[in-house]
Amino acid sequence: MTCQVLAVASLKGGCGKTTLAVNLAAGMMAGMAADTGRRGRVGLVDADPQGALAHWAAWRGSGGPAVSGLPGVLAGGTDPVAVIDRMASNHGHVVVDCPPSLDMAVTRRIMERAWGVLIPVLPSPLDLWACAETVVAVHQARERNPGLAAWLLINQAEPASALSRAMTRSMAGLEVPVLGCMVRRRAAFRTAILEGVSVYQLGARGRDAAREIDQVIEEVMGT
Numbered sequence: 280m281t282c283q284v285l286a287v288a289s290l291k292g293g294c295g296k297t298t299l300a301v302n303l304a305a306g307m308m309a310g311m312a313a314d315t316g317r318r319g320r321v322g323l324v325d326a327d328p329q330g331a332l333a334h335w336a337a338w339r340g341s342g343g344p345a346v347s348g349l350p351g352v353l354a355g356g357t358d359p360v361a362v363i364d365r366m367a368s369n370h371g372h373v374v375v376d377c378p379p380s381l382d383m384a385v386t387r388r389i390m391e392r393a394w395g396v397l398i399p400v401l402p403s404p405l406d407l408w409a410c411a412e413t414v415v416a417v418h419q420a421r422e423r424n425p426g427l428a429a430w431l432l433i434n435q436a437e438p439a440s441a442l443s444r445a446m447t448r449s450m451a452g453l454e455v456p457v458l459g460c461m462v463r464r465r466a467a468f469r470t471a472i473l474e475g476v477s478v479y480q481l482g483a484r485g486r487d488a489a490r491e492i493d494q495v496i497e498e499v500m501g502t
């Protein structure tokens with residue numbers, strides 16, 4: 280099977296790219312383990328020059344005994360696409376945490392290399408309008424990579440509030456489909472990062488969060 284590269288991208292900072300990239304990669308590993316009875320190879324590339332993900336991996340001691348079930352992380356450095364290619368040569372899946380940069384060049388090059396791109400968006404019309412630029416980048420990347428799949432994912436959804444009418448209207452106007460499932464605002468996502476793990480390693484504390492990530496993976500991979 281050829282390696283599937285999934286980019287988590289948005290030109291907007293703070294929408295959950297890093298959080299989702301870590302947990303999606305961990306969830307893919309868990310899923311592959313369940314399917315095949317052995318750990319699948321899933322890698323993470325930190326293409327954000329701010330390097331939060333690589334920092335997190337170094338901090339949790341990637342040089343020491345690895346926490347079982349967590350993917351390896353490579354820093355994208357100055358040429359993230361080369362790093363993605365290197366990781367793709369011996370992994371089943373590579374998840375890429377893209378930069379929130381106004382200079383779209385890097386994100387666009389990653390989208391040209393990717394199989395799919397997931398765009399997290401906070402549940403407010405303002406945030407949805409702000410991701411229009413990212414949607415344009417998807418269209419531009421498709422000129423070179425016509426098969427590129429793309430979805431918006433509502434992140435940090437509030438349990439009680441149904442999406443407003445304005446939000447629903449705005450979503451209908453976008454050319455990139457919105458995933459049917461959402462990721463709720465949950466303390467487990469912050470706790471996991473703080474503890475140097477993903478929600479899959481939190482046991483009962485992370486169960487609901489992990490179930491949501493599983494749904495995202497199922498919807499994206501089932502496409």
Ligand SMILES: Nc1ncnc2c1ncn2[C@@H]1O[C@H](COP(=O)(O)OP(=O)(O)O)[C@@H](O)[C@H]1O
Pocket residue numbers: 291292293294295296297298299379434435436462463464465466468469472
């Ligand atoms: N579903 C969620 N529930 C709770 N907190 C979240 C969730 N997603 C992201 N966060 C928090 O929101 C902040 C921004 O998320 P982050 O993943 O760093 O975004 P980005 O990488 O897009 O800048 C972080 O403090 C993170 O812990």
Ligand SMILES: [Mg+2]
Pocket residue numbers: 296297298327331376
């Ligand atoms: Mg980030």
